[in-house]
Amino acid sequence: MNTIFFLLRQTLTFSIPLLVVALGGMFSERSGVVNIALEGIMVFGAFTSILFINIVQDTMSGQLLLLLAILIAGLAGILISLLHAYASINMKANQVISGTAINLLTPAVAVYVARMIQNVQQINFNNTFRIPHVPVLGKIPGLGDVLFKDAYITTYLGIAILIVSAIVLYKTKFGLRLRACGEHPHAADSVGINVYKIRYAGVMLSGMLGGIGGLIFVIPTSTNFNATVAGYGFLALAVLIFGQWKPMRIFFASLFFGLMKTIAATYSSIPFLLNLGVPNTIFKMTPFVATLIVLAFTSKKSQAPKASGVPYDKSIH
Amino acid sequence: MKLTDRIKNMNFSFLSSVIAIIIGLLFGLVILLISNPAQAMGGFSTILTGAFRDMRSIGRVMYFATPIILTGLSVGFAFKTGLFNIGASGQFILGAFGAVIVGIKLPQLGSVHWVVALLAAAILGGLWALLPGILKAYANVHEVISSIMMNYIGMYLVNYLVLNTVYDRLRNQSMGVAKSAVIPKMGLDKIFPRSNVNAGFFIAILAVIVIYIILNRTSFGFELKAVGYNRDASKYAGINEKRSIILSMVIAGALAGLGGGLLYLAGTGKYIEVVDILAAEGFTGISVALLGLSNPIGILFAGLFIGYITVGGDYMQLYDFAPEIIDIIVASIIYFSAFSLIVKNVIDRRRMKLGGGKVQ
Numbered sequence: 001m002n003t004i005f006f007l008l009r010q011t012l013t014f015s016i017p018l019l020v021v022a023l024g025g026m027f028s029e030r031s032g033v034v035n036i037a038l039e040g041i042m043v044f045g046a047f048t049s050i051l052f053i054n055i056v057q058d059t060m061s062g063q064l065l066l067l068l069a070i071l072i073a074g075l076a077g078i079l080i081s082l083l084h085a086y087a088s089i090n091m092k093a094n095q096v097i098s099g100t101a102i103n104l105l106t107p108a109v110a111v112y113v114a115r116m117i118q119n120v121q122q123i124n125f126n127n128t129f130r131i132p133h134v135p136v137l138g139k140i141p142g143l144g145d146v147l148f149k150d151a152y153i154t155t156y157l158g159i160a161i162l163i164v165s166a167i168v169l170y171k172t173k174f175g176l177r178l179r180a181c182g183e184h185p186h187a188a189d190s191v192g193i194n195v196y197k198i199r200y201a202g203v204m205l206s207g208m209l210g211g212i213g214g215l216i217f218v219i220p221t222s223t224n225f226n227a228t229v230a231g232y233g234f235l236a237l238a239v240l241i242f243g244q245w246k247p248m249r250i251f252f253a254s255l256f257f258g259l260m261k262t263i264a265a266t267y268s269s270i271p272f273l274l275n276l277g278v279p280n281t282i283f284k285m286t287p288f289v290a291t292l293i294v295l296a297f298t299s300k301k302s303q304a305p306k307a308s309g310v311p312y313d314k315s316i317h
Numbered sequence: 318m319k320l321t322d323r324i325k326n327m328n329f330s331f332l333s334s335v336i337a338i339i340i341g342l343l344f345g346l347v348i349l350l351i352s353n354p355a356q357a358m359g360g361f362s363t364i365l366t367g368a369f370r371d372m373r374s375i376g377r378v379m380y381f382a383t384p385i386i387l388t389g390l391s392v393g394f395a396f397k398t399g400l401f402n403i404g405a406s407g408q409f410i411l412g413a414f415g416a417v418i419v420g421i422k423l424p425q426l427g428s429v430h431w432v433v434a435l436l437a438a439a440i441l442g443g444l445w446a447l448l449p450g451i452l453k454a455y456a457n458v459h460e461v462i463s464s465i466m467m468n469y470i471g472m473y474l475v476n477y478l479v480l481n482t483v484y485d486r487l488r489n490q491s492m493g494v495a496k497s498a499v500i501p502k503m504g505l506d507k508i509f510p511r512s513n514v515n516a517g518f519f520i521a522i523l524a525v526i527v528i529y530i531i532l533n534r535t536s537f538g539f540e541l542k543a544v545g546y547n548r549d550a551s552k553y554a555g556i557n558e559k560r561s562i563i564l565s566m567v568i569a570g571a572l573a574g575l576g577g578g579l580l581y582l583a584g585t586g587k588y589i590e591v592v593d594i595l596a597a598e599g600f601t602g603i604s605v606a607l608l609g610l611s612n613p614i615g616i617l618f619a620g621l622f623i624g625y626i627t628v629g630g631d632y633m634q635l636y637d638f639a640p641e642i643i644d645i646i647v648a649s650i651i652y653f654s655a656f657s658l659i660v661k662n663v664i665d666r667r668r669m670k671l672g673g674g675k676v677q
Contacts, residue, residue: 036403036465087652087656091655091656093655093656094655096401096403097603097607097651097654098652098655100403100603100651101648101649101655102652103600104600104644104647104651105644105648105649105652107644108641108642108644108645109641111641112352112641112644112645115639115641116639121639230593231593234468234469235469238465238466241462279477281473281474281476281477284593285469285473285474289470291462291466292448292458295456295466296452296458299456299457299458300456
């Protein structure tokens with residue numbers, strides 16, 4: 001039983017950053033801006049906030065520090081996403097090119113700055129954020145073992161972000177406008193919605209969630225940051241597509257991808273999986289193969305926002 | 318389009334790349350000034366002049382440029398035919414594996430060994446682009462997304478294949494290839510001593526010429542480009558547009574795969590490392606293609622340019638600067654070059670309005 005609880009906890013650890021970043025991507029794409037810069041945004045968010053932790057950890061620790069770091073990661077993500085927003089919205093540049101530039105830029109900045117400040121590119125931090133046992137809730141059998149033991153507040157934050165995102169997207173005026181700009185910006189414009197502003201908001205949300213996602217990917221899985229988030233940004237892009245740009249489906253997609261990651265990472269220590277004789281590689285590949293299959297069967301009548309990737313220009317009809 | 322217009326257009330394109338390069342370099346200079354004002358100017362001039370220090374450095378520029386000219390051609394060729402090949406990384410590593418496995422397992426091929434190994438590289442690279450091509454042609458799957466998935470699948474697959482076929486357990490990498498599989502130097506090692514440059518550079522130039530001819534001088538290339546401009550109109554004109562899309566992807570993949578072969582058969586101590594990291598050359602190829610405006614000749618020079626500042630950047634450590642400043646400069650050049658395309662469009666549109674003529 002303990003193995004299963006461990007696996008489920010591990011799955012959550014891998015899933016939550018995917019969930020958060022994919023939700024970020026959802027806001028950007030549903031506003032009409034393709035964002036393949038998620039990887040780069042994650043790197044920048046993680047880099048900035050972990051550098052912050054590294055600097056202040058002698059005077060501060062625990063949950064307060066983590067919350068501050070999350071705030072900084074979000075702000076850093078917004079900052080870097082503005083580059084993408086400016087290029088894609090104001091300059092009407094090719095959004096894939098702008099995204100690629102950011103993906104190239106941020107790891108280089110992370111290594112460069114780290115090496116200029118402390119000579120090595122790895123930034124170390126003390127993990128003082130793990131909660132061994134949440135009082136009361138940790139005693140619930142089953143659920144308590146999975147959700148409230150060896151936990152991080154980032155797990156609860158991720159679930160909160162999911163709920164808020166679903167409400168914002170479907171139940172608020174802003175969400176309706178956002179979706180309209182991604183489907184038919186001219187129609188949105190004709191009823192007085194400022195398409196540029198809404199798209200800026202969409203991209204900045206993806207920046208904020210991408211930045212936070214970078215931090216909460218690194219915190220539970222490592223004690224240093226080495227200028228990479230190991231392809232998680234691209235994996236989140238796959239989650240977004242697998243989840244067909246819808247919050248709840250994105251949640252389940254991230255759980256599925258997280259489970260595959262977990263199996264790939266831990267399978268050598270679990271006799272049951274080892275005995276199956278399936279190579280590790282298969283589990284690592286599965287999320288990407290599954291996404292390809294979903295794409296193959298859904299793209300003819302794609303759920304993707306119709307205007308996603310198309311710069312909006314008022315003067316062209 | 319009239320010839321004079323064409324020249325004007327080319328001049329403008331060239332100018333927009335140069336402007337992006339200048340802005341990118343200035344951005345780099347600003348970063349150097351912020352991080353260490355006293356050494357910034359010295360460091361900056363090293364970036365610009367380091368590659369011309371000696372013959373060895375010039376040779377290293379050519380050595381660095383060789384694989385990224387190929388991945389640049391791959392991305393650029395796809396661009397010309399209306400496709401964004403972000404999957405050069407996966408195709409590159411598949412090609413590398415093709416070259417390495419032939420290079421190790423078939424030494425009996427003798428003097429044509431390296432040629433066959435390079436062919437294997439191109440074939441595997443092409444195969445790796447086949448699926449995104451088919452998905453695009455038949456299921457309308459955007460090639461950017463499918464190629465991103467193929468990058469990761471390819472990386473994991475090659476790691477798995479290396480582990481099970483040509484694995485060097487001690488060093489966690491592929492074994493070395495046979496001597497007969499190493500690309501000959503053709504005297505380049507005499508002109509540029511200790512620089513690793515080899516005949517692969519000539520193969521890169523040959524690829525540039527071939528792709529230039531295909532795109533600009535054959536009806537086959539014209540068809541591919543036509544499908545890129547307007548899929549429906551091409552279909553109406555009798556072009557088999559599905560076949561064209563698939564062929565474009567496969568040729569792009571073969572180019573990237575060949576690039577992988579050229580790097581890993583250079584005989585310079587390059588082995589396929591079994592790590593979960595995508596091959597950077599594929600993404601550098603995007604930079605090269607954008608900087609070279611997808612024109613094969615432009616790509617040749619863009620590849621050399623990136624090789625040139627990379628070699629310059631290597632000498633930056635003498636000045637206590639991290640060489641990653643080069644990556645920052647290249648990324649900002651790409652970012653700004655995305656803008657300059659827009660400036661061009663604005664000018665074109667204005668010209669169109671004024672002249673009432675058609676653009677391109």
